[in-house]
Amino acid sequence: MARHFTRIGRWVDFDNDYKTMDAWYMESVWWVVKRLWDKGLIYQGQKVMPVSTALETVLANFEATSNYKDVQDPAVTVLFRLADDDAYIAAWTTTPWTLPSNLALCVGADMITWGDRWGIGSTHLPREARLPEYSDGHELTVETRQKGST
Structure with a gap:
C-alpha cells in the first residue's frame, strides 16, 4: 500500500500510524485538553456563528467568509x-x-x-x-x- 500512496504523491508513515478512533489517541487528546484547561487557555464564551439551516449545523469560517460557487472538481x-x-x-x-x-x-x-x-x-x-x-x-x-x- 505504501507504493500506491507514493505513486499519488502522498507520504504516509505506516510504521507509526494512528487512527482517531484508537483509545490511546483519544486519551492523548483529553490529556492535552486538560493541560490547556489547567493553564487557563480554555474559556467559555458566546459568539455569533453562521448556521446552515439546511444542514442544521454551524458553518466553518471558510464556508462563511467565502463567496461559495460551484466549481468543476476532479472526482x-x-x-x-x-x-x-x-x-x-x-x-x-x-x-x-x-x-x-x-x-x-x-x-x-x-x-x-x-x-x-x-x-x-x-x-x-x-x-x-x-x-x-x-x-x-x-x-x-x-x-x-x-x-x-x-
Whole structure:
C-alpha cells in the first residue's frame, strides 16, 4: 500500500500510524485538553456563528467568509463489493486518498437504481438521476429499484 500512496504523491508513515478512533489517541487528546484547561487557555464564551439551516449545523469560517460557487472538481467513482452478494455499489468521491480508511459504506433512504454497467454483475448506482453520468452514451439496464433503507 505504501507504493500506491507514493505513486499519488502522498507520504504516509505506516510504521507509526494512528487512527482517531484508537483509545490511546483519544486519551492523548483529553490529556492535552486538560493541560490547556489547567493553564487557563480554555474559556467559555458566546459568539455569533453562521448556521446552515439546511444542514442544521454551524458553518466553518471558510464556508462563511467565502463567496461559495460551484466549481468543476476532479472526482472518482469506486466500486465496493457487497459482502453477501455478487454485486457492487458505486461511491463517488472528490477525496480518493481517504478511501483506504473507509470502514463502511452507508446508503441514504433515497432510491437506488440497480444497473449492469461494467459487466461484472449487478452494479448499484445511487440515484437514478445520475444514470446519464455513468452511461458514456450507452444504455444502462435498470434491473430493479430498491430503497436504501431496506
